[in-house]
Amino acid sequence: MKKLDNILKNPLVSTVLAIILGFMVASVILLAVGYKPGQCLAVMFNAVFSRPKFIMNVIIKSSPIILTGLSVFFAFKSGLFNIGAEGQYIASTIVTTILGIILDLPPLIQVPVIVLGGVLAGALLGAAVGFLKAKFGINEVITSIMFNWIALYLCNYVSNSERFHRPESDGTFSIRDSGFTNLFYNWKFSKEGREYLKNNQFLNDAVLKTDFSLNFIIAVIMAFVVWLILYKTVKGYEFRVSGINVDAARNNGMCVERNIVYSMLIAGALSGLAGALTVTGTGSHNIHVLAIFENNGFNGMSVALIAGGTPFGCIFAGLLFSGLIYAGQSLQFKTGAPSEIVNIMIGVIVFFVALTQFMPTLVDMISKRRNKDV
Amino acid sequence: MEISKDYAVQMRGIMKSFGDFKVLDDVNLDVKKGTIHAILGENGAGKSTLMNILYGLYTADAGEIYLNGEVADIKNPHLAINNGIGMVHQHFMLIDKFTVLQNIILGSENTNKFGVIDMKKEKKRVIEIIKEYNLKVDLSSRIRNISVGMQQRVEILKALYRGVDILILDEPTAVLTPMEIDDLIDIMRDLVKNGKTVIIITHKLKEIIRSSNECAIIRKGKLIGSVKVEDETEQSLAEKMVGRKVRLSVERTPSDFGKDVFEVNDISVRSIRGIQTVKNLSFKIRQGEIFGIAGVEGNGQKELIEAIIGIRNVESGKIKINGKEIQNTSNLNVLNNGISIIHDDRHKYGCILDFTVSENMILNKCRQKPFSKNGLLNDSVRDKFTDELIEKYDVRPKNCKNMRMASLSGGNQQKLVIGREISNNPDLLIAVQPTRGLDVGAIEYVRKTLIDLRDKGKAILLISLELDEILDVADTISVIYNGEIVGTFSNETADENKIGLLMAGGKNNEKIG
Numbered sequence: 001m002k003k004l005d006n007i008l009k010n011p012l013v014s015t016v017l018a019i020i021l022g023f024m025v026a027s028v029i030l031l032a033v034g035y036k037p038g039q040c041l042a043v044m045f046n047a048v049f050s051r052p053k054f055i056m057n058v059i060i061k062s063s064p065i066i067l068t069g070l071s072v073f074f075a076f077k078s079g080l081f082n083i084g085a086e087g088q089y090i091a092s093t094i095v096t097t098i099l100g101i102i103l104d105l106p107p108l109i110q111v112p113v114i115v116l117g118g119v120l121a122g123a124l125l126g127a128a129v130g131f132l133k134a135k136f137g138i139n140e141v142i143t144s145i146m147f148n149w150i151a152l153y154l155c156n157y158v159s160n161s162e163r164f165h166r167p168e169s170d171g172t173f174s175i176r177d178s179g180f181t182n183l184f185y186n187w188k189f190s191k192e193g194r195e196y197l198k199n200n201q202f203l204n205d206a207v208l209k210t211d212f213s214l215n216f217i218i219a220v221i222m223a224f225v226v227w228l229i230l231y232k233t234v235k236g237y238e239f240r241v242s243g244i245n246v247d248a249a250r251n252n253g254m255c256v257e258r259n260i261v262y263s264m265l266i267a268g269a270l271s272g273l274a275g276a277l278t279v280t281g282t283g284s285h286n287i288h289v290l291a292i293f294e295n296n297g298f299n300g301m302s303v304a305l306i307a308g309g310t311p312f313g314c315i316f317a318g319l320l321f322s323g324l325i326y327a328g329q330s331l332q333f334k335t336g337a338p339s340e341i342v343n344i345m346i347g348v349i350v351f352f353v354a355l356t357q358f359m360p361t362l363v364d365m366i367s368k369r370r371n372k373d374v
Numbered sequence: 375m376e377i378s379k380d381y382a383v384q385m386r387g388i389m390k391s392f393g394d395f396k397v398l399d400d401v402n403l404d405v406k407k408g409t410i411h412a413i414l415g416e417n418g419a420g421k422s423t424l425m426n427i428l429y430g431l432y433t434a435d436a437g438e439i440y441l442n443g444e445v446a447d448i449k450n451p452h453l454a455i456n457n458g459i460g461m462v463h464q465h466f467m468l469i470d471k472f473t474v475l476q477n478i479i480l481g482s483e484n485t486n487k488f489g490v491i492d493m494k495k496e497k498k499r500v501i502e503i504i505k506e507y508n509l510k511v512d513l514s515s516r517i518r519n520i521s522v523g524m525q526q527r528v529e530i531l532k533a534l535y536r537g538v539d540i541l542i543l544d545e546p547t548a549v550l551t552p553m554e555i556d557d558l559i560d561i562m563r564d565l566v567k568n569g570k571t572v573i574i575i576t577h578k579l580k581e582i583i584r585s586s587n588e589c590a591i592i593r594k595g596k597l598i599g600s601v602k603v604e605d606e607t608e609q610s611l612a613e614k615m616v617g618r619k620v621r622l623s624v625e626r627t628p629s630d631f632g633k634d635v636f637e638v639n640d641i642s643v644r645s646i647r648g649i650q651t652v653k654n655l656s657f658k659i660r661q662g663e664i665f666g667i668a669g670v671e672g673n674g675q676k677e678l679i680e681a682i683i684g685i686r687n688v689e690s691g692k693i694k695i696n697g698k699e700i701q702n703t704s705n706l707n708v709l710n711n712g713i714s715i716i717h718d719d720r721h722k723y724g725c726i727l728d729f730t731v732s733e734n735m736i737l738n739k740c741r742q743k744p745f746s747k748n749g750l751l752n753d754s755v756r757d758k759f760t761d762e763l764i765e766k767y768d769v770r771p772k773n774c775k776n777m778r779m780a781s782l783s784g785g786n787q788q789k790l791v792i793g794r795e796i797s798n799n800p801d802l803l804i805a806v807q808p809t810r811g812l813d814v815g816a817i818e819y820v821r822k823t824l825i826d827l828r829d830k831g832k833a834i835l836l837i838s839l840e841l842d843e844i845l846d847v848a849d850t851i852s853v854i855y856n857g858e859i860v861g862t863f864s865n866e867t868a869d870e871n872k873i874g875l876l877m878a879g880g881k882n883n884e885k886i887g
Contacts, residue, residue, distance in 0.1 A: 232750060232751055233750055233751060234740050234741055234746045234749050235749060237733075237736070237740050237751060241726055244726055244728055244729075245722070247723050248722065248723055248724065248725065250685055250705065251683065251705060251715070251717065251724075252737045252738040253704075253705050253706035253709045253710075253738050253741070254705075254706075255704070255706070
């Protein structure tokens with residue numbers, strides 16, 4: 001029994017169990033509204049794993065939410081709730097797009113400049129939230145939410161502005177292709193590129209038909225960087241102390257106010273990076289009118305929650321989340337299940353995964369009760 | 375002992391483990407009706423756990439509880455109250471913004487058929503209880519506006535209002551001033567006179583001798599014995615509790631004072647509410663001197679400390695260390711100028727309970743070489759330093775470096791905090807209630823450490839609510855009252871009664887020392 005308890009306490013085992021449990025509950029819901037759960041799950045599985053292209057798409061789509069997840073995670077470790085990841089992400093896409101259209105530099109300079117521009121936009125928005133909290137004590141949740149809407153409407157304004165609006169669309173022009181971060185972009189559409197890929201079915205599917213880019217690698221590197229900052233630098237140590245016990249920080253020579261601004265700046269930069277890389281690396285390389293939030297930042301909050309105690313958890317949580325969203329779209333498309341059902345399924349699974357953090361306590365409680373019965 | 379009606383509480387063979395750790399091992403307890411019964415033990419001995427089992431907060435792994443000779447199954451505090459058991463915790467469970475009356479009736483309100491509380495009727499009932507037990511308290515005051523001693527009375531009233539016969543008090547004197555302690559002992563006697571039974575959990579020997587009839591001593595989860603208090607002395611109780619010979623007061627040799635190190639010159643400080651709580655206060659501390667400030671809580675000590683360590687600005691006046699002015703700068707600047715502080719509330723100010731022990735040891739050193747270089751932490755230096763502190767200050771368990779700070783006992787946490795601050799090699803060490811919440815063995819150790827430090831020529835500012843501690847350790851004793859220093863004595867000329875009077879606001883006509 002004790003052995004079983006220890007196995008159950010293992011975070012990996014409990015997470016897998018939670019996902020299975022989540023799918024089971026989701027199946028019951030599907031059954032209740034008249035869909036065949038077995039068929040639905042098969043559709044979802046195939047949607048992610050049946051083709052290299054699908055797997056690649058899941059990986060690509062996970063990159064921004066891993067980064068916004070890291071952003072929320074970083075702020076959380078510093079005792080702050082960065083609900084503004086969404087706004088920071090949008091602000092960054094705006095700046096990256098504008099710079100990407102206006103500037104015309106060689107690719108080697110163009111890419112860093114426009115990405116940095118976006119990162120800076122996110123960082124400034126984050127820092128502004130931090131500053132308002134540090135200086136005037138305004139709760140970061142309130143200012144963040146307001147900044148989210150400011151960013152959203154700014155995005156719509158820029159999308160519709162005369163200078164950037166592309167006629168007969170709801171968005172702006174694409175950025176110049178010197179700013180693209182897609183890998184092998186020119187090569188894969190060239191003659192020899194097509195020729196080469198034709199002979200390799202796998203690569204053809206995974207590279208040619210997707211936004212194959214460095215984004216995911218960068219997100220993984222950033223997870224490592226976040227870990228490095230938080231656990232190996234003096235500032236990171238101060239952030240964590242300020243985050244967990246403001247009084248202790250203040251009484252041990254730390255300037256809590258300055259730390260709030262810095263850590264929000266870094267959190268904003270991470271969300272900014274997510275936005276910038278999305279513009280340079282995926283889709284139509286532009287911004288467009290937003291009717292509602294696209295949830296790249298808000299999903300980051302779920303990712304950070306599922307991630308548990310380490311930044312590396314954000315990578316796996318991001319992949320899981322991205323997979324669920326991707327499979328959900330396919331489910332809607334193939335079986336006609338309404339998107340609400342898909343969202344309920346995602347919600348249930350996330351709920352169970354989030355619950356695994358209480359697994360050790362739960363196991364202890366159960367084993368205690370068991371001992372008493374004996 | 376037989377199970378009998380003469381006993382309010384009888385516990386038999388109580389066992390309790392947390393994980394693999396046996397907190398209580400086959401404990402028996404007999405509490406006679408209408409007595410004050412003390413449970414004595416060091417921190418972590420299991421005395422609070424035992425009482426939490428009686429109150430239904432924990433369930434025992436094995437054992438039975440008998441109330442008035444009959445077996446009782448107390449699964450939760452609600453059942454405990456129904457069985458006539460009430461408990462006042464160390465940290466009060468009151469609602470700050472409610473009035474005293476509202477707090478007393480909260481959770482067991484009697485309502486009419488429309489669900490409305492008849493406040494008049496309730497008030498009458500509460501006033502009857504107040505009269506019966508002589509528990510004077512203003513029912514219309516809000517909790518946040520009354521003293522800690524008064525809040526404790528409210529807690530006791532709350533229990534009595536629910537009709538309890540057995541009242542458990544968990545460390546009731548830990549937060550009280552000497553006079554409030556006297557009042558509490560009177561209250562306990564009144565309770566017993568009216569047929570109630572009182573159980574107090576404590577590690578303070580003096581109060582047991584003064585208040586209790588019987589005393590159960592628990593050491594490391596085992597009942598060492600139950601004794602009649604009248605047969606015991608503080609010394610004998612202490613030895614039974616710790617399990618070895620202890621010295622209750624430290625040896626203090628006269629000290630040679632050197633030059634002035636630290637000076638507070640005519641400072642005034644306002645509290646967070648804007649009230650001037652420190653008024654034109656001045657003192658000096660010399661090398662090799664322990665300067666004690668005695669006083670009842672809330673007489674400006676908090677603001678004085680905050681002003682010295684640079685987290686609160688002074689309105690006027692100067693604070694100097696080695697001749698250098700440090701008032702109205704920053705906490706970091708104060709630290710860098712050779713001032714270290716041991717806080718009274720180590721959990722709030724002195725350490726991070728969720729961090730590892732080792733991480734805690736660089737709380738105010740993280741910016742210094744060799745603990746960090748170019749902004750990067752050096753973990754191996756930190757770990758080595760932690761090992762040295764653990765060795766030097768005899769912290770248990772020995773391999774606690776990577777454990778969470780919260781998993782250590784209070785005494786061991788304090789040893790680490792003190793070790794960390796002393797290792798800063800400060801010119802002035804401020805110690806605020808450095809022995810708060812510690813057991814006898816640890817108290818002895820902490821006081822000795824302070825005196826050793828003094829003998830090395832350091833200046834020490836000791837601020838404590840416990841007069842005994844100041845009389846025991848300090849070379850010079852000042853009394854603070856209402857933000858002013860109202861009397862200063864040398865240790866040799868200090869008179870306990872006189873200082874006690876000054877602490878309470880009495881006048882001092884002749885200044886001595």
